[in-house]
Amino acid sequence: MNVRLTHLRADHLTAPLALRRTTPRLSWRLEAEGAPASAVAHRVRIHRAIPDGTSEMVHDTGWVDSPDGTSQPDGFTGLPGEEYRWQVTVRTADGGETTAESGFGIGLSEWGAPWAEPVQQPVLEDGPLQLGPEAFGAAASAGPPGDRLHPPRHLRQSFALPARPVRARLRITSQGVHQPSVNGAPVGDGVLAPGYESYQHAISVMTHDVTAQLAPGENVLGVVLGDGWYAGRISILGRSAQYGDLLRASWRLEVDLPDGTRMLITPDDSVTSARGPIDWSDIFIGERHDARSAIPGWDAPGFDDSGWNACALRTVEVPLRPFIGEPITRVAELPVQQILTTPSGDTVLDFGQVLAGRVRMTVRGRRGQVVRLEHAEVVDSTGEFLDNILGVNKDQADEYVLSGAPEGETWEPLFTFHGFRYVKLIGYPGAPRPEDFAAVVIANDLEQTASFRSSDPRLDRLVQNTIWSQRSNFLAVPTDCPQRERAGWTGDLQIFAPTAATLMGVASFLERWLENLRTDQSVRDGVVPIIVPMPPAMDEVDHGEDSVLDIRDAAGWSDAVTIAPWELYRHYGDPRFLSDNLAAMTAWVEHQTKDAAVTLPPRLRDAPLSERQRANHALLWNGRMNFGDWLAPSTLASGEDEFEAMMIAPKLTAELTGPLFQLRSLDLLAAASDELGDDAEATRRRAQAAEVRRAFAEEYLADDGRIIPDMQGIYVLALAFDAVPADRKATVVDRLVELIHTAGDHLDTGFVSVPFLLDVLWENGHAELARTLLHQDSAPSWLYEVDHGATTIWEAWHAVHEDGTVDRVSMNHYAFGCVVDWIMRRQAGIDLVAPGYARWRIAPDLDGRLDHCAAHVDTPSGRLAVEWSRDRDAASLTITVPPGTSGTVVVPDGWRLDGESEHGAGTRTLTIARESTAS
Template identity: 45%
Template sequence: MNDRRAPEGELRCRDLGVEHQIRPIAIPTATPRFSWIAGHAQTGFRIVVTDAAGRTAWDSGRVDSGETSLVAYGGEPLDNGADYEWRMMSWSGDDMREARSSFGTAPDLGAWDAPWIEPVQQPTEIERWSLFDWIRGAGPAAPAEERLRPVQLLRQRFDLISAPVRARLRMTARGVYSAWLGGERVGDEVLAPGFDSYQHRISVQTYDVTDQLAAGANVLAVALADGWWAGRVGLTGSSAQFGDRTCATWRLEMSYADGRTEVIRSGDDVRSSLGPWTHADLFIGERLDARSPSFGWQTPGFDDAGWSPVQDRGVDAAALVPFSGEPVRRVLTLPAVDVRETPDGWIVDFGQVIAGRVRLTLHGLPAGREVIVEHTETLDADGAWFVNIAGINKEQTDTYISAGDAEIEWEPEFTFHGFRYARIRGVDTLSAADAVAVVLCSDLDYTGRFRTSDARLNRLHENVVWSQRANFLSIPTDCPQRERAGWTGDLQVFAPAATNNADVAAFLARWLENLRADQLADGRITITSPRSPFDADAAASAQGIGAIVAAAGWSDAIAIVPWTLYERYGDVRVLEENYDALRAWIGYQTRTAADELRDEYADASAERRSRQALLYNTGEHFGDWLTPSTLEGRPLHEAIGIAPALTSELVAPMFQTHTLTLAARIAEVLGRADAGELRAHADRVRAAFAAEYIAPDGSLPVELQGMYALALGLDLVPTSLRHAAGERLAELVRARGNRLDTGFLSTPYLLDALWDTGHRDLARAVLLQREAPSWLYEVDRGATTVWEAWDAIAADGTVRAVSFNHYAFGCVDDWLYCRVAGIRPASPGWRTAVIEPDLDAGVRSVEAAVPTPYGELAVAWEREGGTASIRVEVPHGVSARLVLPEEVRDLPPGRSTHELRVARAGSHIDQTDAQHAKSALP
């Protein structure tokens, strides 16, 4: 075959990735998948994988296919802990493009031979608090420095005859760590090894440290803090939830030019000491004393003669897993936008609520001077300091004690905070140039874009992205200041929006590994993950909401999140990995439905009891959590349980049906024999729900917007009654003054439920509503992230002590992309797509783009009176259609522009158009 190669400099294949990552050095799978972006109409590809010696491990040969995403490796078994190159060739007819990249494989952790080493000078104080303690605001009597644990320092000295040509440090800890070799920091990640369900999974990091080793004396230095393992985390802020003593294990693997190999393991030659950090806690903050005699401890020349030996706790590889996904890094820095002096210190405004910490440049402080940095997300109505997170162990305060340096730059090491404002004490003067906010998050690739002619909608979208960034930190959390817990309900409602803004495939696949590890033996999927032994004990000893282990809409994340990843990335493997866990959860729902009958149905007819035996509607659930009307006019401790009591009986079987429906689709994709059984089960439950809870006029027994939004959105309403149910939903919305009244679970479905039942103008009105509860109410009050409570700042400016950074209600961002901009997938992985812009959205113009496995899919539209211009860019590999009010056009790859006449706003809205071009996902 004669191939015409593209001239040098005209290569159009880019973003070569392995398992959703660019040049990973320790992928945690034996069968990696390869992806690339082809800037041409690919007709064939070839992948060649070679090892470090140049030997071919796999040559796919030419494959006549346009596929460029998640192509599975098909060669001989890959070696553990090895480096590989891969070369891909992509054809467009006879024209061929070629590009190269690399990847490494994870070590065989089953053969891990390095012991856990434990510093001996560790206090073991544990603070435990109940949910009741948190609600009443009970706190410790002693100040933080008297009840917190210091950071432990570790040093391992070794000599090398020569510098290695390849060196990998493989390391993890119970706690969080930072490491140095040759006096230089290892890697650029922070808070390693990250948050996992540690009793089941402890992630091992791999670092390329070849350039940090030299012939002669070397030292591996490690600082070890409590982190999520022993520090305070969760709603109550209790400590030592996984363990009360920190420890670490590592292997330094080296290869030399002459073919020799050498491994240095953690062991009894390691020395330990306390260091400059007198305490470090994720919640409370950290305190560093720069006068510590241990400064310089990371360098080979430091004298550690007075340091203590470590305790060898032996080799235990049972929970070790290779780290997957993206680590936490410093991803952005934000300058101060305002600095002002107050009697209580300098208040610095960084202009944006973030998760991270403050980096200060300190000038000429006398030795012993304490610089104290406090953090908050908001000020009060008068601009005074306001602590918005109440409860136990939530100080969010960092302290630096000066050594008397003329100038020093200081940033905390082992903590992070949720804040926009910092109050700084202990400095005589402070300029805007002296303070920088350092943004921490899992280092995802944020490439989605959304912008309109309406600045309010732009700010809403930016708020969602900032909340995603702050809460996608090691795991998907609910908030970055008060809990930092992996609530399953929050994530499942937000997952579709998250995929538009960033590549979250590997990040969420890692979290799903934790979720499966936390699944109970009876099939229950826990409401948070990672879940600690303390969480289990606390639930076992609690009553009511505090005793909930699994809940409808939360536990169903085991179906919803994998399906979302399949929809947006075409990733079949994520379905395979979660299928058994999903079936086990369905088994629990099914058994519970059959075994438990609600008291009010004890005397019902046999027919009705048989229907009830199909419905998972008993037990404690959160229901449609935080439904606004159920909270109004009541103290929080009274109101918080109203929505669960009102809605759980309906919500539980709604999500049971949804999970069964998704399971049937997943089984069909996987070719499982039980697909038909699952579909029939879903149909029986759906029919039972309709018979029990949907009246002949389409009404539901609970007259809340959320119940109708869920019933319609989850396809529980018979076709003959959908119009009536939609009309009732519209009536409820209008009765609230076109304001939403939906909770955590139903908010993602409200606008689509209105749209799909012919109430498009009403859906637009809810989106653009400016009175609370609404999205733009928050924007009008200066929100820079998504709030936990719609009225976190009251109309009179009064500020509530709640989280100002919860992404769950940011689920509306998916609507902005899918309906306002009009970009949505029509088949898994964006192989086919629909562009259907809402030219009556109430804005003059929209520009948006989403990342697809084949490149960026973008639309820009502008409307002026009776004309509209739509510009679309479709990547090769995606087949797209442009759906217009009067026609449907097939879109070619590349850029195209479409001009059309449009009727006056709303004139073409009817039921047929609302249903047109609905997603064709299986």
């Protein structure tokens, strides 16, 4: 039997150079060819890696009797700036042993280098300060980009080395986004570093291995600086300079030489800067590159920078911390599917897929000719290019000025990205050829960890659409959309968290985002903002009490602080997701509790209430305006003005979504306390939740099972969060089913309730109705989007109408793709039972509408896969189970499983028959 160890990770990352923790969590997978193998013990040894290639052992766990593929090496504390090799040996049940090795580094705890600030004009502050009609006007209303934007800066530092280094690490960060190079070659494959975060509180440092790029003699570090999220136009307002208006960079180049000495290169008075060929670049607006102004060799030895400006050196006052997670990279490239000529004569490239990224173009033409690329996600019903995104500074247009090189020239923007499928070409010389263009997909480089295929190609497409929307929006932070806002809305993330952690390896990505969440919460007395990072301009929006536009925290949004850590713990089995966030979870629940005691819903503030009613409402977090069950379809159809229609659901449902999500957070805080061993806190929170449940039922639940405002979403949330007493549950379920039938067997759930709709039906005896909603093909429904050409998940169920009319909304929001979690669990049948899939449940939907299905999830222990097919009387099920896990196979009533239901590691095929056939 061939046994090997794979997927060696330190804090969920492959050989990270600079971890933030000094005691990392180490993990691995055991894989075997042939008969399944199971681990019975492991041993981890950690060596400090000395630059000359030798090492010294600094920690040995000894043999640990455990089947787990993880080790938290108690007693080991890594030193800041040091690197380590670690070796794991696993002993299997047959007495064999296998070993594998990887590495990790510890980031710096102190920085000790200044900012290099190039000569520059401050970024112009523009864009609206308030959420109003001007924030949603046409992009052109802001004026030509060239009148408002400034050029990125090129920084250069030359230094000499006496010998070729044995190890060299570049640690670099910026206020703005940066692209480093050494001796004329790019450093790493990342883009838009260091990403987006709460810059006013802390900024991440990227660490790169540049050993092979350095040489004896003169060497040059080059850095290009752009506005990025720090100074550029961001968020729903599209406002610039929210964190600062001057760009800076800082670095530490640590060079270890063969003689054992170390050289440290940091910004000093030798750093120079100049303007390069990029006239302007903005995250939202786009980029203009004038190839005539190229500076050949500017970041290579031998270049004369005597005409460049000296950089000023500034003290770094904001905390700098090691970047955690996978960097933003070019994760894929897509070719042109067709070149369209619109009815009005425009030339439009169709890449066949809505995505986030930019276009790489090859072009030949005369010097000074300008090619403009405008980006959009749709064409309209007549085939015309349609700019579907409204808002100030949302241009999404790039320009390239040709140098006139006779052999042609190739260009890709550096510091911008767009949400698009279609690109309108303006000024392109000659006839464009498909091979001259590629859509470069930009995202954090997250591993895809799940797949799904079935007998219904529309469901397959729905899952793929969700993957594409996640890829487009897990970019720097988990955003709502990659074109209009690109903001880290907490509600979107909490809705999608179970699906996100199933489809991709999001552990480190969301760990970084949660750290920003905690940082933003820490200055708000427990309040979790609705966007993380919260752009300062959004914090200043004020439209008066009880206005949706003045929401600072919101039910189902701010509760991301309890929901996201819990989902990460469930999927990865890492208790640090709970321990790291427990104080923040507690602070949020305490805020809800205190606010409930002093606020009443607006409708009750002047009402004569009994003492019992006052006592009940003092328990319920229902006195603040929130988004309610946002975007409930029927409410959107009931208003003439689009903005007013969006406000209907909050006005109708906010009073109820508040206490319902209060229950959700209380339950999760109790569960987290349980997992972390605090029984007293768990008991206290459960008792508090019981009182909130009692008060909710008394105040809102009628004897006939109705909950006003009598909308699907409120019933769904009340049932999902166990807010309905057992003796009244049947009447509440009946009313929900009645409402669904009244809607023509369509969902009418809003933003925060739709993730729970199908499970509520399934668990309360209405599995067939859940299937009907999943397979519904008229709007509002998931498959309506698929049937109408969606390649991602739409923001609105009716984004494209039956007559082909296209609404000017985002075509790339992942939130409603939350249904994929249900599809994987209830259709494919892969269900997570214990954290990290230590226990699982396989329960294929043999009574459903699929004839066959195959799916997998890459768990922390390895691949858990199912493949099943069925006919009228029999079914076949193949399962693949990773080592160290076990679970149960469950078949529906009326079916009989031949053989055992309990299974451990290995692959096996099971036969299933209908009970009637067996009899």
